[in-house]
Amino acid sequence: MSIVPSLSPTEPFLLPNSLSLSPRLKLLLTFFRSDPAVRPIDEWQLRNSLLRFLSLPPLSLSVPDDDLLVKKRADLHKRRRDEPVASGTLYVRELGFLKKKKKEGEDAGGGGDEWKRFAEWRESVVRTLGGIELNLEGVGFEMRVEVPEGDDFEKMKRSWEEFQPLPGNRNYLRGAARRPDTIIVQGLPSRWFAEPRVSSKPSMLVSHTIFSAIGKIRKLNVAADDDLGKKGDETGGEIVSGIQCKICVQFETYDDFCDAMKVLCGRSLQKEGSRLKVDYEVAWDRNGFFKNVQQGLGSSHVQKRDDQVPALVGNIRNETRRHRSEVLHSDSSRQTKRFRE
Missing domain, CATH: 3.30.70.330 (RRM (RNA recognition motif) domain)
Structure with a gap:
């Protein structure tokens, strides 16, 4: 008997040996310069700016510090202008609000399909984050976002x-x-x-x-x-x-x-x-x-x-x-x- 029909995209899947598989959204981030500035990259500032953006509408996501990783690329002085200057990974682990929406009837007409609702929400997050510009003390960055194939x-x-x-x-x-x-x-x-x-x-x-x-x-x-x-x-x-x-x-x-x-x-x-x-x-x-x-x-x-x-x-x-x-x-x-x- 298939286990998939009973599988929820917002609830843990229990395994033997006290293990469990907890759902989460993983996004790969790539940062590019949106202006010809050559100032050094402040990873801490870039990360904090993105955390603030995530906490505001329309996303309103509360992401712990450890779940957003940003790292500048090596040999930045050798890169071409169209090459990325930093990369990162964003994890969104708290998905209980999607289950709450179902209880409140916000998915009316969706056939009660949790997987469809999760996919639509994930696409909206990628669409909202993709192409945003961050301005850090006069230096502009453009961010591109993708969901890894394995997710x-x-x-x-x-x-x-x-x-x-x-x-x-x-x-x-x-x-x-x-x-x-x-x-x-x-x-x-x-x-x-x-x-x-x-x-x-x-x-x-x-x-x-x-x-x-x-x-x-x-x-x-x-x-x-x-x-x-x-x-x-x-x-x-x-x-x-x-x-x-x-x-x-x-x-x-x-x-x-x-x-x-x-x-x-x-x-x-x-x-x-x-x-x-x-x-x-x-x-x-x-x-x-x-x-x-x-x-x-x-x-x-x-x-x-x-x-x-x-x-x-x-x-x-x-x-x-x-x-x-x-x-x-x-x-x-x-x-x-x-x-x-």
């Missing part, structure tokens, strides 16, 4: 329906008619997917239990998030290897895959008792990950769905040890980096 289910669905494999891709000869069945989730906290009081490393068994709540699983892969480390190196940051993980999940059916995508899009992962909100990245598999692993191109363990996973009643301890030993470990030959907040 828009309909946009992501169009991407796999229109996908054309490139020549050389193993799926090229099969054409684009093959419907996807695998999701890739990056930036997940390893500890939240580990076995309590046993290890801080992500567990195949725990991961299978959590993702089974959103669809029937055929195959599962758990690995350290190497892409996160690369991003940290590119930005000059230092990130501990293994603090976050990447999980690939292949579902039994296309419907399960779609349900999982709709549940994961536009949400943050939270754990009961923790104030941390994890804004992971979700995408669909374009390159046949599990086929590559089976042919020896992958290095981490792949768990195939069999009768042993659900039948863990009498043999739970042995299975737990086996799964723990098969979780991907960080390469000990790499130099350990210190984590910097």
Whole structure:
């Protein structure tokens, strides 16, 4: 039975292990100079000016300081005039007012469709913010706004329906008619997917239990998030290897895959008792990950769905040890980096 009809765009979706997926709006911001000024960018001033604009009508959004990130681009003196000078990310996590509108009957004629109302509100926010000009002590900035693909289910669905494999891709000869069945989730906290009081490393068994709540699983892969480390190196940051993980999940059916995508899009992962909100990245598999692993191109363990996973009643301890030993470990030959907040 599909879980999507009962899924609300404004209410958390509960997962096993005291985890939940909380809805939120994520917007990517890009700032350009709207005049030929060459004065240095004041990130703090730019951010505060935008926060004030968000709090005023017609948006009237109360956004905590931590949910608006603005960072100037490197090597601004080398940029061309039409290139951006800063970028940012805006999170709107309080969506209860949309539910309140429904109770007050403000969506009359909308057929009670919460998803339609949410999409219309999101579009109005993007339209209002897109192209606004901020004037900071005589220096003008124009802001452009977009919703990332991983936060828009309909946009992501169009991407796999229109996908054309490139020549050389193993799926090229099969054409684009093959419907996807695998999701890739990056930036997940390893500890939240580990076995309590046993290890801080992500567990195949725990991961299978959590993702089974959103669809029937055929195959599962758990690995350290190497892409996160690369991003940290590119930005000059230092990130501990293994603090976050990447999980690939292949579902039994296309419907399960779609349900999982709709549940994961536009949400943050939270754990009961923790104030941390994890804004992971979700995408669909374009390159046949599990086929590559089976042919020896992958290095981490792949768990195939069999009768042993659900039948863990009498043999739970042995299975737990086996799964723990098969979780991907960080390469000990790499130099350990210190984590910097």
